[in-house]
Amino acid sequence: MDPDELEFLGEKVYVSIIPTFNNDGIHLISGDLGPFRASLPVNVPLWVAVSLKRQKKCKIQPPDWMDMQKLEYIKEQEKQSSGFTKMPSDHYMVEAKLLLECAPDDIPRADEVRTIIKDIWDIRMSKIRSSVTKLVKNSDFYAAVDNLTVMEINSVRPILPHALDHLFRMKNTEKTRPTQSSNVSSFLLSKRASTSFHLSPVTSSNTED
Amino acid sequence: MYGENGYTLIKELARSEDNLPPYNAELVTHISREIKKIYDENQIDAQQSINENIEASILNTIRVRNAVTKRNVRCLMAYHFNRLKCLRTMRWEFGSILPADIKSNLSTAEIEWFSKYSRLLANYMRSIGEDGVNLSIDLKPPKALYIEVQCLVDYGKFDLNDGTTLLLKKDSRHYLPRNECEELIRQGVFKHII
Amino acid sequence: MEDLTIDDLDNISTGSDDHVQITPAEVIEMMEEAWTNEKFAPEILPNKSEIVDIILDQITTMEENIKKLSSSDFTKSIYQLEVDRLRFLVSSYLRTRLEKIETYVIHILKEEEKRVERGSEKYLTEQEFEFAKEFSFTMEQYFDKMMRFYPGVPADTWSNKIIQPNNNTFVFLKSKKRIEGVPIDEGNAESDLVDIQDGSRVIISYNSVAELVKNGDVHLI
Numbered sequence: 001m002d003p004d005e006l007e008f009l010g011e012k013v014y015v016s017i018i019p020t021f022n023n024d025g026i027h028l029i030s031g032d033l034g035p036f037r038a039s040l041p042v043n044v045p046l047w048v049a050v051s052l053k054r055q056k057k058c059k060i061q062p063p064d065w066m067d068m069q070k071l072e073y074i075k076e077q078e079k080q081s082s083g084f085t086k087m088p089s090d091h092y093m094v095e096a097k098l099l100l101e102c103a104p105d106d107i108p109r110a111d112e113v114r115t116i117i118k119d120i121w122d123i124r125m126s127k128i129r130s131s132v133t134k135l136v137k138n139s140d141f142y143a144a145v146d147n148l149t150v151m152e153i154n155s156v157r158p159i160l161p162h163a164l165d166h167l168f169r170m171k172n173t174e175k176t177r178p179t180q181s182s183n184v185s186s187f188l189l190s191k192r193a194s195t196s197f198h199l200s201p202v203t204s205s206n207t208e209d
Numbered sequence: 210m211y212g213e214n215g216y217t218l219i220k221e222l223a224r225s226e227d228n229l230p231p232y233n234a235e236l237v238t239h240i241s242r243e244i245k246k247i248y249d250e251n252q253i254d255a256q257q258s259i260n261e262n263i264e265a266s267i268l269n270t271i272r273v274r275n276a277v278t279k280r281n282v283r284c285l286m287a288y289h290f291n292r293l294k295c296l297r298t299m300r301w302e303f304g305s306i307l308p309a310d311i312k313s314n315l316s317t318a319e320i321e322w323f324s325k326y327s328r329l330l331a332n333y334m335r336s337i338g339e340d341g342v343n344l345s346i347d348l349k350p351p352k353a354l355y356i357e358v359q360c361l362v363d364y365g366k367f368d369l370n371d372g373t374t375l376l377l378k379k380d381s382r383h384y385l386p387r388n389e390c391e392e393l394i395r396q397g398v399f400k401h402i403i
Numbered sequence: 404m405e406d407l408t409i410d411d412l413d414n415i416s417t418g419s420d421d422h423v424q425i426t427p428a429e430v431i432e433m434m435e436e437a438w439t440n441e442k443f444a445p446e447i448l449p450n451k452s453e454i455v456d457i458i459l460d461q462i463t464t465m466e467e468n469i470k471k472l473s474s475s476d477f478t479k480s481i482y483q484l485e486v487d488r489l490r491f492l493v494s495s496y497l498r499t500r501l502e503k504i505e506t507y508v509i510h511i512l513k514e515e516e517k518r519v520e521r522g523s524e525k526y527l528t529e530q531e532f533e534f535a536k537e538f539s540f541t542m543e544q545y546f547d548k549m550m551r552f553y554p555g556v557p558a559d560t561w562s563n564k565i566i567q568p569n570n571n572t573f574v575f576l577k578s579k580k581r582i583e584g585v586p587i588d589e590g591n592a593e594s595d596l597v598d599i600q601d602g603s604r605v606i607i608s609y610n611s612v613a614e615l616v617k618n619g620d621v622h623l624i
Contacts, residue, residue: 008350351487
């Protein structure tokens with residue numbers, strides 16, 4: 001999936017904003033937002049928050065976990081654990097990216113937050129790489145990926161599914177290797193004319209033989 | 210060598226990644242002739258081998274010829290098929306009217322296919338929902354309607370749709386509705402800051 | 404937005420004849436799920452045209468409302484952005500299906516025919532079916548013309564190759580309930596069974612879970 005599309009999915013997460021305006025409410029198809037009272041916090045989807053922030057109509061309250069103390073703890077846990085720890089949000093990377101981009105002034109120690117989230121991502125990515133290697137080496141055709149977030153899952157696509165596809169195919173051709181085909185005899189026998197052609201790309205990965 | 214033309218044809222297409230090279234009618238004809246020639250030779254030998262005692266060497270020859278033909282057919286199909294795939298992408302990029310420089314690289318059959326596909330697609334898009342949906346727009350998830358731009362020249366006054374007037378000075382930065390500044394971005398007055 | 408009442412929404416209803424109260428927000432969620440499922444499933448899935456139609460209707464209504472807003476109203480841009488987001492969602496979903504239809508056209512038409520014969524649920528919408536038929540016809544016409552150079556060659560024996568989706572491909576999914584005894588496809592005759600917990604995420608062969616995707620027990624991610 002395209003990074004833009006992942007962002008699109010992450011943007012529906014709700015965040016709290018402090019509006020600088022008064023408004024009786026915005027009635028979206030996806031639900032009602034507001035009413036908005038200046039300096040009273042209210043929850044809106046991330047895409048709305050970003051748009052309002054850009055129009056200088058609100059301050060954004062960073063999510064609880066976007067806090068140095070909490071992030072230090074998460075990083076430490078991630079380092080010590082052999083598996084993957086549960087992230088505070090399934091879209092933590094998208095939230096971090098968007099909020100740090102449009103509202104760094106609303107996030108305490110924004111630069112440090114940026115760095116530590118990147119660190120956590122890196123630790124997790126190196127674990128992902130070694131798990132993928134292990135999975136492929138064992139040719140396991142099933143694995144639980146419970147604590148992986150959608151962006152992390154996306155980072156092993158298409159490599160991991162493709163690698164498993166190939167392993168799967170190799171395993172299957174070993175068993176069902178066709179006997180030297182009877183091409184010649186069918187060539188000799190087949191005298192009927194036909195113009196019924198179907199499409200066939202050179203790469204045969206998706207064709208049926 | 211048998212099969213070499215087919216390889217050349219595919220290579221030529223693969224080399225030129227995104228832009229479609231001119232339709233190579235000459236090579237296609239060569240390969241077609243090769244297929245026909247080998248096929249006829251095989252027919253004669255096959256007939257003979259049925260009538261007389263089958264010699265192993267003839268069988269092997271037939272096998273090899275058969276493989277060459279198979280390969281040639283595959284190359285031709287892949288060539289034509291992948292060109293159509295490329296044309297399809299262009300329909301989504303350029304709409305129903307192809308730029309002249311692309312059109313000149315197509316065979317008559319390809320041009321014909323393109324206009325059929327184009328019509329088909331238009332009919333389908335018209336048939337969705339109550340009043341149709343143009344699927345060739347909204348290709349990317351929408352980003353904020355406002356974008357940040359930097360002014361590259363001393364432009365002077367600029368009226369926005371909401372009635373406010375901006376003074377655009379060189380190097381000044383503004384946060385504006387995307388649709389209202391697109392024109393000035395194209396003209397080189399603004400630079401979009403990402 | 405007020406709630407919608409949907410009478411005959413087979414894919415959504417609980418199977419009873421009662422009206423199902425369903426909010427537009429829930430419809431959007433279904434659309435998002437249909438979109439990611441369609442993106443990650445190798446084969447074409449049963450169409451969700453009811454959901455598409457509801458969203459298109461909502462978009463039309465909202466666009467009418469937006470026109471009435473003054474352009475100095477800053478909320479206008481929020482309304483517009485939501486409409487654009489939904490339009491992207493629906494278009495991308497329909498495009499993904501169209502791409503599959505084009506790539507696997509012969510295979511898809513054959514399968515659809517079998518479904519019609521069996522009297523089971525059709526996967527394509529009427530419009531998609533129409534498109535698929537015409538598309539298949541133009542392709543056939545074109546290749547007939549291109550491959551006509553050697554009359555009598557029994558092309559069938561080597562070039563009747565239909566492109567079909569690779570349903571052995573591996574997918575990631577999130578389970579929406581506890582599911583017992585999902586076979587792990589290893590290409591063996593007998594396969595290990597695995598239980599998938601509610602809410603858990605796994606990577607598994609699409610073949611093993613195709614039915615679960617279609618009935619909504621799992622969601623491809």
